[in-house]
Amino acid sequence: MKIHYPSVSVERRDSLGNGLIKISFRSPELAARLRPGNFIHIRVTQQLDPLFRRAMSVHSADGELFTILFRIVGRGTELLALLKEGARVDILGPLGNSFNPPRDGETAVMVSGGTGLPPLHFLARSLIRDNGVDPETIRFLCGISSLGDLPLTFDVKSLGLDLLISSDDGSVGVRGLVTDLLAHKLQNADVSKMRVYSCGPEPMLRVVANMCVARGVRCQVSLERHMPCGVGTCLGCVVQSPTSDDGFRRVCIEGPVFEANEVRL
Amino acid sequence: MSGIDLSVEIAGVRFRNPILTASGTFGYGEEFNDYIDLSMLGGIVTKSITRQPRPGHKPPRTCETTGGMLNAIGLANVGVERFISEKIPFLKSLDTNVIVNVAGFSLDEYSEVTRMLNDCEGIKMLEINISCPNVGADGLEFSSTAQSAFKLTDELKRISRFPLIIKLSPNVTDIASIAKACEDAGADALSLINTLVGMAIDHTTFKPRLTNVTGGLSGPAIKPVALACVMKVYRRVRIPIIGIGGIMDQFDVAQFLIAGATAVQFGTANFVDPDCTVSAVDGLRDYLAGMNMSKVADLVGKLQV
Ligand SMILES: Cc1cc2nc3c(=O)[nH]c(=O)nc-3n(C[C@H](O)[C@H](O)[C@H](O)COP(=O)(O)OP(=O)(O)OC[C@H]3O[C@@H](n4cnc5c(N)ncnc54)[C@H](O)[C@@H]3O)c2cc1C
Ligand SMILES: Cc1cc2nc3c(=O)[nH]c(=O)nc-3n(C[C@H](O)[C@H](O)[C@H](O)COP(=O)(O)O)c2cc1C
Ligand code: FES
Numbered sequence: 001m002k003i004h005y006p007s008v009s010v011e012r013r014d015s016l017g018n019g020l021i022k023i024s025f026r027s028p029e030l031a032a033r034l035r036p037g038n039f040i041h042i043r044v045t046q047q048l049d050p051l052f053r054r055a056m057s058v059h060s061a062d063g064e065l066f067t068i069l070f071r072i073v074g075r076g077t078e079l080l081a082l083l084k085e086g087a088r089v090d091i092l093g094p095l096g097n098s099f100n101p102p103r104d105g106e107t108a109v110m111v112s113g114g115t116g117l118p119p120l121h122f123l124a125r126s127l128i129r130d131n132g133v134d135p136e137t138i139r140f141l142c143g144i145s146s147l148g149d150l151p152l153t154f155d156v157k158s159l160g161l162d163l164l165i166s167s168d169d170g171s172v173g174v175r176g177l178v179t180d181l182l183a184h185k186l187q188n189a190d191v192s193k194m195r196v197y198s199c200g201p202e203p204m205l206r207v208v209a210n211m212c213v214a215r216g217v218r219c220q221v222s223l224e225r226h227m228p229c230g231v232g233t234c235l236g237c238v239v240q241s242p243t244s245d246d247g248f249r250r251v252c253i254e255g256p257v258f259e260a261n262e263v264r265l
Numbered sequence: 266m267s268g269i270d271l272s273v274e275i276a277g278v279r280f281r282n283p284i285l286t287a288s289g290t291f292g293y294g295e296e297f298n299d300y301i302d303l304s305m306l307g308g309i310v311t312k313s314i315t316r317q318p319r320p321g322h323k324p325p326r327t328c329e330t331t332g333g334m335l336n337a338i339g340l341a342n343v344g345v346e347r348f349i350s351e352k353i354p355f356l357k358s359l360d361t362n363v364i365v366n367v368a369g370f371s372l373d374e375y376s377e378v379t380r381m382l383n384d385c386e387g388i389k390m391l392e393i394n395i396s397c398p399n400v401g402a403d404g405l406e407f408s409s410t411a412q413s414a415f416k417l418t419d420e421l422k423r424i425s426r427f428p429l430i431i432k433l434s435p436n437v438t439d440i441a442s443i444a445k446a447c448e449d450a451g452a453d454a455l456s457l458i459n460t461l462v463g464m465a466i467d468h469t470t471f472k473p474r475l476t477n478v479t480g481g482l483s484g485p486a487i488k489p490v491a492l493a494c495v496m497k498v499y500r501r502v503r504i505p506i507i508g509i510g511g512i513m514d515q516f517d518v519a520q521f522l523i524a525g526a527t528a529v530q531f532g533t534a535n536f537v538d539p540d541c542t543v544s545a546v547d548g549l550r551d552y553l554a555g556m557n558m559s560k561v562a563d564l565v566g567k568l569q570v
Contacts (some may be wrong), residue, residue, distance in 0.1 A: 001299045004540055026511045043537070048485045048513065051537060092539070187380035228327050228334060231300070233292045235338050238328030246320040246341070 005030050007088045011065055016151035021081045024067040030093055034061040036123035037098035037257040039223060041230035043090035044079040054080060055227045059118035060125055069118045095230050096256045099123050099220055100133055102195040107179045111137045111182050111208050113200020117142065119222050120199055121156050128159060135161040139185060143178025147171040179207045190218045202265050209260035219260035240264040269550050269558045273527050274289055275505045276287060276428035276453035278389050280307035280362055280528060282546050283561055284518065287532030288312055288366035288392060289338065293352040294359065298407050300539040308362030311393045316374045318344035327395055328465045328474040333484025334533060335463050337440040337477035340368055345378045357387030368394040371401045372420055379424045391427045397458045408434035411446035418450035427454035436462050440494050441501040447503045456507035458491045458499060473511060484533040485511040492524050499525025499566055515548030524562035
């Protein structure tokens with residue numbers, strides 16, 4: 001199984017402000033193999049420091065192109081952000097598993113926190129485009145810190161689905177946490193007809209997972225961990241799991257998408 | 266290009282080239298079978314196998330550092346029984362030399378695992394990870410004194426039907442004297458180095474970055490230390506040395522051979538590029554051709570001082 005694409009070209013790079021960067025890459029073969037939930041592992045330099053690749057969820061994959069959307073938070077992402085159109089990058093992918101789509105008659109509820117948005121965007125987009133799901137049946141709850149992060153949500157908005165935004169400071173959307181929006185959605189809802197998909201900071205995922213498990217809602221969470229190898233060999237990315245033999249699961253290969261009751265966050 | 270001989274021999278075992286994978290960085294081999302042709306490699310070393318299964322330490326278990334990483338995986342492995350029933354059948358099918366790494370927390374544990382592996386087909390050598398604390402006794406690592414390293418090697422030599430590689434720790438005052446003790450006890454080869462003890466601290470929370478507080482440092486950052494260890498040990502013993510520590514490409518391989526190693530292991534590099542070992546095999550051939558050399562074995566110990 002091929003996973004190493006040592007020379008993928010950068011098609012386009014956009015700065016969305018607030019340290020948010022969107023990059024699209026051209027690789028017909030890789031683009032065709034990517035599924036919502038998958039991630040790629042990118043070599044940010046050919047030098048030995050930073051040594052490890054950086055993991056990025058796929059934001060969309062279309063024809064010959066695929067995109068990532070990330071925030072500059074340290075040296076690795078700083079280097080990634082410097083990539084120019086035409087540059088060549090060494091990528092491993094597709095890595096990790098993918099989301100289980102909702103069954104007929106089930107509504108998808110996405111719960112996104114900050115830069116946890118890309119895999120949920122990819123999922124929503126592919127449900128609409130490939131699975132013929134009516135956009136209006138998809139609920140997309142999106143938590144951001146403030147107005148400056150609003151551009152994160154633009155691609156979601158253009159999917160024409162039911163988008164609800166919360167911000168920590170109330171500068172855009174509802175003031176408060178995205179988990180409050182979820183709690184509200186779950187009230188009076190027929191939870192047997194819902195499926196929740198979530199990605200974001202772990203404290204947020206913990207609340208989402210607990211809420212869904214308590215209410216008996218089917219829920220998948222996508223986790224982000226430090227990932228040295230990304231292919232299951234270093235055992236560095238494990239999460240505690242009550243359902244696994246040795247108490248752990250590797251996020252890079254058994255995840256990053258898990259059933260909410262499979263992992264202890 | 267043709268006519269270049271990459272083969273080396275260690276304790277009567279022939280390796281098609283001097284490039285092996287390091288314990289704990291290559292799983293049980295099967296994890297990489299999807300990505301690379303394992304028959305291109307000189308050999309593979311499994312992760313450390315212990316008497317009982319070990320789940321490993323609580324996360325976070327790894328942390329990136331300048332030019333390297335810290336790990337405190339905690340010798341997570343399936344235990345020798347499941348290793349024999351579930352992993353050996355695959356390893357046996359491989360067209361490369363399989364070396365099983367053995368670890369334990371008492372002399373008895375090492376002995377028992379070694380004895381159980383005696384009945385397995387498909388193993389070429391054992392590598393003994395002696396960087397483990399002797400829990401029932403003084404609690405010091407077997408690797409930390411010449412006496413304890415001698416005693417362990419001597420005991421396992423009596424049991425094992427396979428040639429033994431003793432894997433040395435750099436966290437000692439004089440690695441060469443420990444190497445000598447292992448040779449005196451009958452070790453067939455030595456591999457070095459294991460990781461260096463290190464730690465990383467988050468200055469905003471005052472917390473260590475690893476749950477285990479300290480971990481083992483590996484990667485390019487440790488290469489100079491490893492090269493010096495190989496040279497010192499080469500000057501002291503006659504048995505073959507397998508060099509380990511920060512090796513990323515064919516040039517690093519050449520440097521370790523020049524320092525005195527007969528073969529090398531790639532560890533952390535596998536995490537950066539799953540196919541780094543295979544690329545280095547090709548690269549080594551090109552390097553030798555460029556140096557007008559026809560045999561990789563001719564590099565061994567050729568340091569000019
Ligand atoms: C499967 C997966 C998918 C991801 N998808 C995205 C994405 O779509 N968009 C995005 O912006 N980021 C994503 N991340 C996080 C991204 O990988 C990290 O932000 C990046 O590795 C940081 O590298 P750095 O060198 O810039 O930061 P560093 O200097 O290494 O660290 C800076 C800060 O980021 C945190 N961090 C570092 N690595 C990770 C990591 N792997 N996961 C979470 N936090 C980390 C550190 O704890 C630290 O606080 C994803 C991570 C994983 C594992
Ligand atoms: C994640 C990780 C796990 C390791 N596990 C083991 C192990 O189980 N047994 C062992 O003898 N060495 C283990 N090592 C040490 C390596 O085999 C090697 O000696 C060390 O990492 C130095 O080589 P490198 O710099 O090429 O990684 C481990 C190293 C790493 C990074
Ligand atoms: S990142 Fe190495 S096992 Fe998951």
